[in-house]
Amino acid sequence: xxxxxxxxxxxxxxxxxxxxxxxxxxxxxxxxxxxxxxxxxxxxxxxxxxxxxxxxxxxxxxxxxxxxxxxxxxxxxxxxxxxxxxxxxxxxxxxxxxxxxxxx
Numbered sequence: 001x002x003x004x005x006x007x008x009x010x011x012x013x014x015x016x017x018x019x020x021x022x023x024x025x026x027x028x029x030x031x032x033x034x035x036x037x038x039x040x041x042x043x044x045x046x047x048x049x050x051x052x053x054x055x056x057x058x059x060x061x062x063x064x065x066x067x068x069x070x071x072x073x074x075x076x077x078x079x080x081x082x083x084x085x086x087x088x089x090x091x092x093x094x095x096x097x098x099x100x101x102x103x104x
Contacts, residue, residue: 014067014070014071015075016071016074016075019052019067019070019071020067021051021052021053021056021063021066021067022052022053022093022097023051023052023070024049024050024081024082025049025050025052025070025073025074025079025080025081026046026048026049026081026082027043027044027047027078027079028078028079028080030076030077032078035073035078038065039069039072039078041059042055042070042073042079043073043078043079045059046079049082051096052066052067052070053066053096053097053100054096055070056100057096057100057103063100
């Protein structure tokens with residue numbers, strides 16, 4: 001078991017106030033050098049637009065850790081936010097969120 005503060009490099013809050021579990025992100029075309037293992041895992045799983053909650057579920061990490069790591073990757077330009085036309089439907093996101101709630 002890896003402690004949350006190790007996964008987030010000691011950060012306890014996301015650097016962005018506007019980032020939520022339903023926020024969509026995708027990998028940008030940037031080299032992965034200099035990123036820690038957790039950040040690399042997040043970037044690799046984000047081939048297309050994906051909600052932060054979905055990233056947390058796929059990588060089996062706490063949602064708060066996903067928010068912090070994704071926030072840092074947005075800051076460095078390794079992730080970006082897709083245009084609204086690229087976004088999955090709200091129904092799909094609701095299903096993902098319902099599935100996560102069922103796990104808790």
